[in-house]
Amino acid sequence: MxxxxxxxxxxxxxxxxxxxxxxxxxxxxxxxxxxxxxxxxxxxxxxxxxxxxxxxxLPAPHQVAVELWETVALKNVTSRRSLVYHAWVTLSATLAGFGLGTLLGTLLAVGIVYSRVMDLSVMPWVIASQTIPILAIAPMIIVVLNAIGISGLLPKAMISMYLSFFPVVVGMVKGLRSPSQMELDQMCTWNASGVQEFIKLRLPASMPYLFASLKIAMAASLVGAIVGELPTGAVAGLGARLLAGSYYGQTIQIWSALFMAAAVAAAAVGIIGIVQRATLKRMGLDR
Amino acid sequence: MIRSPIILIEAALGLVLTLLAAVALGGQGALVTVLVFAVWIIGTLINLRLAAGGRGAGLAPLVLGLTLLGMWELAVRGFGISPVILPPPSAIAVRIAGSLPILWEDFVQTVIKGALSGYVIGCGAALITAVIVDRFDFLRRGLLPVGNFVAALPVIGIAPILVMWFGFDWQSKAAVVVVMVFFPMLVNAVEGLRATEPMQRDLMHTYAAGYWTALVKMRLPAALPFVFNGLKIASTLALIGAIVAEFFGSPIRGMGFRISTSVGLLALDLVWAEIVVAAIAGSAFYGAIALIEKRMTFWHPSQRGR
Missing domain, CATH: 1.10.287 (Helix Hairpins)
Incomplete structure (x- = not known):
């Protein structure tokens, strides 16, 4: 405060x-x-x-504020002129990609922690995968997926997934390995099976790392969804608003879309923060 | 050494899927599926051997990469996938060899002029701002939350605005990169400048060191691990920013321009060639910074263990 x-x-x-x-x-x-x-x-x-x-x-702040108020509060939510409608289109792709990415990242992390082969061979490629500027080839991915008949929400979600799985892998590998040898030995003396060790020790220990990663992943998948909307003349979504605004010189529209994106990002990351605090408090890890 | 259950589960799952696919496709499809699976099994076996041996473990990622490339090539040729959807690796290699001048021109335009100049300006400005912010506690408490907030925003969205302001050439791309790298770098550098311990600060005090001496001799070196962390994050951001900014308008060269126009022309082998160049440039950029980091922060625990 x-x-x-x-x-x-x-x-x-x-x-x-x-x-x-x-x-x-x-x-x-x-x-x-x-x-x-x-x-x-x-x-x-x-x-x-x-x-x-x-x-x-450069529109003045109050112009952007007026535009935001008009497109958020004064328009019907289902109307194409409503910014809430566009934000929802983007947010749904973001959430789908975020969910898929978190799932994939967690699975990969479990594999990497439990298998030396995967640790040796997959981990460098996970890192290398992020040096490819996926955002730059997002248009191609969308076009190609369109060509084989996948369109709508899924292509955008795929890009979000690609961007969001990486922080989750890195964080979860760190988290799943965070129990000390002493704690692992303790599980051993209790005759815990591998599954029990995973559920009762490694998984809870990884939670703080997971939440830190989830916040980064959420921000990344929102960027992915927005850039995913840029090509192929997308008609709905915050990215489409940005592109349309830049074509027609509607700077006020660009800025209001930007602020909407910022608000969505802040809200999504904020919700993860609240869940994090509640979860860690219940687990007694809150410090 | 094949004790890890994950691999066995993985192999069993793969086998079941392959058999299902083979039955469903029949004929040539079945043969190709079996071949693709065979390549994968061979790669995994080599990797298992490498992992068990301990020596040559550094080759494991290479083997995985070659395995994936082999599977890709086989699948594309075997299933007769149109090159408009996914060209085989060999076609991409031929394309790279054939259009080196174009690739070099795009590389200079996007990476050297756009990304690198923006990277240097953005990171430099962030470092200087960090020192100023660190000097005044009020600024630090005010700017850091704002910086953290902005670092999580889809900053890429300002690309169209900056293209509008700075024109189509590389200056606008550099501007996008500056804005993209500034806040992650600032947050890391400020964090780093606070990384000294009271004991170290007291020692400097006993030496009667002034603010500037303490800054240069103690706090800047102590901040280096954080600064390098920021530089690494910024290096990937810079490349992405420079390429994506070209989608909003660019002269008729540059990697982003080439990618977006080639997609329109369905020349996907050229797109993939640009992607390979971007990936190599990105990895080299990241690797160079990691190397400098190793040289300059050899004293830090994260570097000593290796």
Missing amino acids: RNILPVLTVILALLVVWYAAAFQLNKQWALDMAARQDRVMTTQQLIADTWAQDKPK
């Missing part, structure tokens, strides 16, 4: 910088317009104009 004042100060400073930048970037256009109409603008008029243009280079 003691961070509130500094954080608010920083945000306020950002807003001031933003207004100043909006004035600076939009000034030229306003001046050109005035010159064309043979008007002379006072400084006050100029400032007012730069903060209220239709297609500004």
